[in-house]
Amino acid sequence: xxxxxxxxxxxxxxxxxxxxxxxxxxxxxxxxxxxxxxxxxxxxxxxxxxxxxxxxxxxxxxxxxxxxxxxxxxxxxxxxxxxxxxxxxxxxxxxxxxxxxxxxxxxxxxxxxxxxxxxxxxxxxxxxxxxxxxxxxxxxxxxxxxxxxxxxxxxxxxxxxxxxxxxxxxxxxxxxxxxxxxxxxxxxxxxxxxxxxxxxxxxxxxxxxxxxxxxxxxxxxxxxxxxxxxxxxxxxxxxxxxxxxxxxxxxxxxxxxxxxxxxxxxxxxxxxxxxxxxxxxxxxxxxxxxxxxxxxxxxxxxxxxxxxxxxxxxxxxxxxxxxxxxxxxxxxxxxxxxxxxxxxxxxxxxxxxxxxxxxxxxxxxxxxxxxxxxxxxxxxxxxxxxxxxxxxxxxxxxxxxxxxxxxxxxxxxxxxxxxxxxxxxxxxxxxxxxxxxxxxxxxxxxxxxxxxxxxxxxxxxxxxxxxxxxxxxxxxxxxxxxxxxxxxxxxxxxxxxxxxxxxxxxxxxxx
Numbered sequence: 444x445x446x447x448x449x450x451x452x453x454x455x456x457x458x459x460x461x462x463x464x465x466x467x468x469x470x471x472x473x474x475x476x477x478x479x480x481x482x483x484x485x486x487x488x489x490x491x492x493x494x495x496x497x498x499x500x501x502x503x504x505x506x507x508x509x510x511x512x513x514x515x516x517x518x519x520x521x522x523x524x525x526x527x528x529x530x531x532x533x534x535x536x537x538x539x540x541x542x543x544x545x546x547x548x549x550x551x552x553x554x555x556x557x558x559x560x561x562x563x564x565x566x567x568x569x570x571x572x573x574x575x576x577x578x579x580x581x582x583x584x585x586x587x588x589x590x591x592x593x594x595x596x597x598x599x600x601x602x603x604x605x606x607x608x609x610x611x612x613x614x615x616x617x618x619x620x621x622x623x624x625x626x627x628x629x630x631x632x633x634x635x636x637x638x639x640x641x642x643x644x645x646x647x648x649x650x651x652x653x654x655x656x657x658x659x660x661x662x663x664x665x666x667x668x669x670x671x672x673x674x675x676x677x678x679x680x681x682x683x684x685x686x687x688x689x690x691x692x693x694x695x696x697x698x699x700x701x702x703x704x705x706x707x708x709x710x711x712x713x714x715x716x717x718x719x720x721x722x723x724x725x726x727x728x729x730x731x732x733x734x735x736x737x738x739x740x741x742x743x744x745x746x747x748x749x750x751x752x753x754x755x756x757x758x759x760x761x762x763x764x765x766x767x768x769x770x771x772x773x774x775x776x777x778x779x780x781x782x783x784x785x786x787x788x789x790x791x792x793x794x795x796x797x798x799x800x801x802x803x804x805x806x807x808x809x810x811x812x813x814x815x816x817x818x819x820x821x822x823x824x825x826x827x828x829x830x831x832x833x834x835x836x837x838x839x840x841x842x843x844x845x846x847x848x849x850x851x852x853x854x855x856x857x858x859x860x861x862x863x864x865x866x867x868x869x870x871x872x873x874x875x876x877x878x879x880x881x882x883x884x885x886x887x888x889x890x891x892x893x894x895x896x897x898x899x900x901x902x903x904x905x906x907x908x909x910x911x912x913x914x915x916x917x918x919x920x921x922x923x924x925x926x927x928x929x930x931x932x933x934x935x936x937x938x939x940x941x942x943x944x945x946x947x948x949x950x951x952x953x954x
Contacts (some may be wrong), residue, residue: 475721478626539693545617550582554660554748555625557638557667559589564605564843565863567591569937570671572691577675578686579619580649581657587611587623588671595729595755598840605844607697618687629665639663642670649675652852655785677936678925688936689943692867692873700842705831706848712826713849716819719795721846721853722785723861723868725775726809727801736774744805755946772886775860776805780892782813784883785857787909795819797853799846799864801839824847856918863945866938873944887912918948 557573561566571588578585587602602608605904612621624630632638639659644651660666668674675688697703713719732751740748752758768774776784785796796817803810814820823845824832835841843864850856850868856878858865872878888909895905923934923941 448898454607475491478886491583492848493808500700512648525771533892536727544613546619547616548618550620551582553581553661555583555622555629555665556583556660557586557589557625557633557665558671559667559669560671561691562589562594562672563591563863564847565838565867566672567840568692568696568867569863571696572937573675574668574671575619575691575695576687577652577656578621579687581652582621582659583660583662584620585935587621598838600838600840603699604838605698605702605840607699610697611695615691618690618912625665633667635664636907638665639666640667640669643674645673646676647674648679649681670696673930677704677930678923682942685940685942688817688939689874691935693943695708698848701834702841702844705827706845708831709826709845709849710852713795713797713821716795717793717822718795718854720790720855721799721856722781723846723850723852723858723860723865724778724781724798724803724854724910725807725858725862725865726778726803728804729776729801730802730860730862733758734768734774735760736768737765738769738774739777739779739809740805749920768885769889772884774885774889776883776885776888778810778813780889781859782816783892783895784888784909786816787906788881788913789906789910790817790855792817793819795821797849798822798852801842851875851878854879855946857883859883860885869918870935870937870940873939875933876945877918877920877947881913882916882918884912884916922942 456496479899556578558570560570560574562570567588567590574588575585587608588597590600590602590605592599602611608623612623615621621638625633641659643656647905656666656668698706728751731740732748733755735748735752737745752763753761765774794817796819798820807814810820823842832842836844847864847868850864851871856868856872857880858869861882869880869882872880891900891905891908893898895902900908920941921939923939926933
């Protein structure tokens with residue numbers, strides 16, 4: 444007879460320890476087998492229960508995220524007092540759209556493109572747009588561009604000091620791969636001087652980069668383009684190429700949060716006092732020395748500007764006839780000439796005029812006639828305190844970025860010279876809805892000014908002629924002027940990126 448000698452509890456199951464009347468060895472083996480079998484069952488039950496519980500938790504969490512808000516919206520009693528107060532606060536705060544990161548474009552990488560931009564902020568800005576576009580159509584990886592630190596301005600700013608580098612990289616990831624630096628192995632090679640460096644040919648078609656530059660990248664793995672100004676043609680490009688240039692310029696090249704916030708503060712301060720005009724008064728010492736324009740300067744100033752021109756070997760033109768250049772419309776207007784033109788255009792003297800420029804050559808004395816005609820002259824230095832601008836001192840490109848933001852938001856933008864900032868801001872304002880930009884015809888204006896000053900024209904005749912000349916020069920929709928084989932003389936792509944613009948009436952005028 445078998446008898447149950449005892450009952451033991453094991454893992455929540457009742458296990459009987461059975462003893463037989465004889466055959467102790469075989470009985471012991473059976474007991475061990477039963478113990479092992481029971482342990483296995485317990486382990487299986489535990490594992491199965493855990494899996495089921497975790498599955499339920501995951502499913503409930505997912506359903507809660509999806510349906511919870513919808514259910515709670517229809518059930519006010521489900522909200523606690525705290526939930527109601529949070530909801531009330533959220534209703535007062537404007538919703539910020541979630542940042543959409545585009546998916547990566549997958550392509551076979553043909554190599555790496557390094558670029559060193561040259562010139563001021565806006566020349567470099569346009570160059571960056573071109574280099575991104577070139578990298579995309581060569582299927583290469585672009586390294587974040589290096590900015591110019593050796594030009595006249597000697598600005599030590601890096602790319603990330605001016606532009607939001609992370610936004611730049613992620614916003615373009617569906618077009619081109621951009622890295623902050625080369626992979627370590629290639630970086631070491633470049634640091635040791637093993638890199639193929641060259642300037643591409645100016646105003647080249649995209650096919651030039653396919654036929655001449657791409658084979659070099661495939662051969663050397665890394666190519667360094669050491670000049671980037673005007674290296675992609677204005678015209679003759681595919682629509683996709685032109686649209687990508689615009690996308691980089693208007694969407695990917697966002698200034699750093701610090702610059703953006705300071706720009707908003709300046710604009711708010713200006714708006715509190717009514718409408719404002721931005722006058723891009725290109726009358727700094729470097730501009731006059733480079734151009735050789737010395738209208739209104741005394742002999743000492745002319746000598747100083749000439750010495751400066753000869754001090755910079757990359758300024759190729761040394762002997763310049765200032766009077767002849769001015770008559771051809773190739774000189775920036777002086778502050779005195781600018782005051783006359785603003786009055787002739789019937790610009791209200793009570794308008795605020797924000798001077799977007801560096802230090803004016805000749806200082807307050809040179810600005811006296813403009814200040815007398817328009818007493819509400821302001822600059823970033825008069826609107827902001829030293830503590831606000833302290834970080835920007837000796838960083839001309841960051842200062843220029845601040846002026847760029849204010850220029851975009853002004854009621855009217857008036858450049859006195861067609862340099863890079865004038866052109867790029869003009870194009871950006873077109874993109875923002877053809878905001879009014881008065882493009883001064885300097886060749887005609889200096890002739891009218893001279894006639895007025897010598898008494899050949901009365902004020903009314905002078906004013907009428909100035910207004911009539913600029914009736915169709917206010918940033919309206921227009922076709923880019925194309926001059927085959929003379930790209931420097933035709934309209935700049937970034938001044939009028941017509942392929943990217945919403946035409947209000949579908950009608951374009953010729954320039």
